Amino acid sequence: MSVTRLNTDDRQLKTKDMKTIKVKLGARSYNIFIASGLLKELGRLLGNYGNFTKVLILTDKNIEKFYGPIVAENLSTYKPKVVALEPGEGQKNLSTVESLYHKFLEHGIDRKSLIVAVGGGVVGDIAGYAAATFMRGIPYVQVPTTMVAQVDSSIGGKTAVNLPEGKNLVGCFYQPRAVFIDTETLKTLPVGEVTEGMVEVIKYGVIRDPSLFSFLEEHLAGVLRLEQWHIERLITSCCKIKAWVVSKDEREETGFRSILNYGHTLGHALEALGGYKGYRHGQAVAMGMILATKIAMRMGLAGEYLLGQQKGLLSRVGAPTDYNIEEVKQAFELLYRDKKAIGGRLRFVLPVKIGKVILRDVSPEVIKEIL
Numbered sequence: 001m002s003v004t005r006l007n008t009d010d011r012q013l014k015t016k017d018m019k020t021i022k023v024k025l026g027a028r029s030y031n032i033f034i035a036s037g038l039l040k041e042l043g044r045l046l047g048n049y050g051n052f053t054k055v056l057i058l059t060d061k062n063i064e065k066f067y068g069p070i071v072a073e074n075l076s077t078y079k080p081k082v083v084a085l086e087p088g089e090g091q092k093n094l095s096t097v098e099s100l101y102h103k104f105l106e107h108g109i110d111r112k113s114l115i116v117a118v119g120g121g122v123v124g125d126i127a128g129y130a131a132a133t134f135m136r137g138i139p140y141v142q143v144p145t146t147m148v149a150q151v152d153s154s155i156g157g158k159t160a161v162n163l164p165e166g167k168n169l170v171g172c173f174y175q176p177r178a179v180f181i182d183t184e185t186l187k188t189l190p191v192g193e194v195t196e197g198m199v200e201v202i203k204y205g206v207i208r209d210p211s212l213f214s215f216l217e218e219h220l221a222g223v224l225r226l227e228q229w230h231i232e233r234l235i236t237s238c239c240k241i242k243a244w245v246v247s248k249d250e251r252e253e254t255g256f257r258s259i260l261n262y263g264h265t266l267g268h269a270l271e272a273l274g275g276y277k278g279y280r281h282g283q284a285v286a287m288g289m290i291l292a293t294k295i296a297m298r299m300g301l302a303g304e305y306l307l308g309q310q311k312g313l314l315s316r317v318g319a320p321t322d323y324n325i326e327e328v329k330q331a332f333e334l335l336y337r338d339k340k341a342i343g344g345r346l347r348f349v350l351p352v353k354i355g356k357v358i359l360r361d362v363s364p365e366v367i368k369e370i371l
C-alpha cells in the first residue's frame with residue numbers, strides 16, 4: 001500500500017509546535033503528530049492523506065461524551081459515521097468486530113474509505129484489527145486519548161482482540177496511516193489511567209532513555225499535574241523510542257522488539273492469574289520490573305541502586321513497588337505450565353543500568369533463590 005506524501009500544510013503546523021516523529025517501515029512508514037489541541041486540526045491534517053470516499057469514527061461512550069462533538073465538527077466535511085462502543089476491555093472480542101463489519105457495510109465503507117480510531121488501547125486494537133481484516137485491509141488512523149495509547153498501543157501496528165481463553169490471541173500486524181496525538185485529551189483521564197500509562201513511561205526510561213528517567217525524577221509533579229509542556233516532552237520521548245524499536249523489528253522476529261516487554265513476563269502472568277480482574281496491567285508490570293531488577297542483581301548484572309531508582313519513581317506515580325511472594329510463585333508455576341520456558345529457563349528483559357537492558361534466559365534456581 002503506498003504512503004501518501006504530506007503536503008506543505010504540515011510544515012505550517014510544525015511551526016506551531018507540532019512534533020512529528022516518523023516510524024520508518026519502508027512503504028509502510030508513517031508519521032506520529034504530537035501537539036496540545038491537535039484535535040482541532042484533525043480534519044485539516046487528514047486532508048493531506050487523500051480523498052476518502054467515506055469516514056467512520058470508532059470510539060467508546062466515555063470518549064464520545066468528552067470529544068465526540070469536537071471530532072465530529074472537525075471532520076464534518078467527511079460526513080462521518082460515528083460508532084461508540086461500551087467502554088472497557090469486555091468489548092475487545094470477535095463479536096464486536098463482526099458487528100463492526102456490518103456497520104462498515106451499512107455505511108458503504110470500502111478500501112477507499114478511512115477508519116478513525118479515537119480512544120484508548122481498546123478502541124485502537126479493535127479498530128486496527130477490523131481495518132486489517134475488512135476487505136483484506138482498509139486504511140485507518142489512530143487518535144489515542146489515554147496515556148497508554150499515546151505512548152504505546154497506537155504505535156507499532158499490533159492489532160488484536162481477546163478470546164475467552166486469553167488476551168490478544170487473535171490479531172495481526174497492520175500499521176496505521178498516521179497517529180495523531182492530542183496531549184490535552186489526557187486532562188479528562190481518571191487518575192488510575194494516568195498511573196497505568198506512567199508505568200510504561202518509566203519502563204521506556206529504564207530500557208532506553210536515561211534523560212527521560214532523570215526528567216521524570218525532576219519534573220514528576222508537573223507531569224502528574226498534566227502541564228502540557230511536561231506531557232508533550234515525555235510523550236515525544238516515548239514515541240521516539242517506540243518508533244525506533246518498531247522500525248528495527250516490526251514483527252518481533254529478531255527479538256529486539258521484546259525489550260518493550262520489560263516487566264511484562266511476570267506482569268502478564270500476574271494478570272492472567274487474577275483472571276484479569278485482580279491487578280491492573282500497570283500494577284502487574286511495575287511488580288514485574290521490580291522482580292526483573294532483583295534477578296539482574298542476583299546475576300550480578302545490576303546493583304541495589306538501580307532498584308531504588310525505579311522504586312522511587314514507581315511509588316511517586318502510585319504504582320506498587322513490591323510484590324506478594326506467594327502470588328509470584330503461582331505466577332511462575334503458570335509460566336512454566338504454559339511452556340513459556342525453553343529448556344527450563346525463562347527469557348527475561350533485565351536492566352543493567354537506567355537506559356540499558358539485556359535479554360537473558362534465567363534458570364529456575366535463580367528464581368527460587370529470589371523467592
Ligand SMILES: NC(=O)c1ccc[n+]([C@@H]2O[C@H](COP(=O)([O-])OP(=O)(O)OC[C@H]3O[C@@H](n4cnc5c(N)ncnc54)[C@H](O)[C@@H]3O)[C@@H](O)[C@H]2O)c1
Pocket residue numbers: 060061062063066087088089092119120121122123125145146147148149152153154155156157158159160168185186187188189190193196
Ligand atoms: N496494540 C498494542 O501494541 C498495545 C499495547 C499496549 C496495550 N494494548 C491494549 O490496550 C488496552 C488498554 O488500553 P487503555 O489503557 O488505553 O484502556 P482503555 O482503552 O480501556 O481506556 C481506559 C478507560 O479510559 C477511558 N478514556 C479513554 N480516553 C479518555 C479520556 N481522554 N478521558 C476520559 N476517559 C477516557 C475509556 O473509556 C476507558 O474507560 C488493552 O486491551 C491492551 O491489550 C495494546
Ligand SMILES: [Zn+2]
Pocket residue numbers: 200264281285
Ligand atoms: Zn504494557
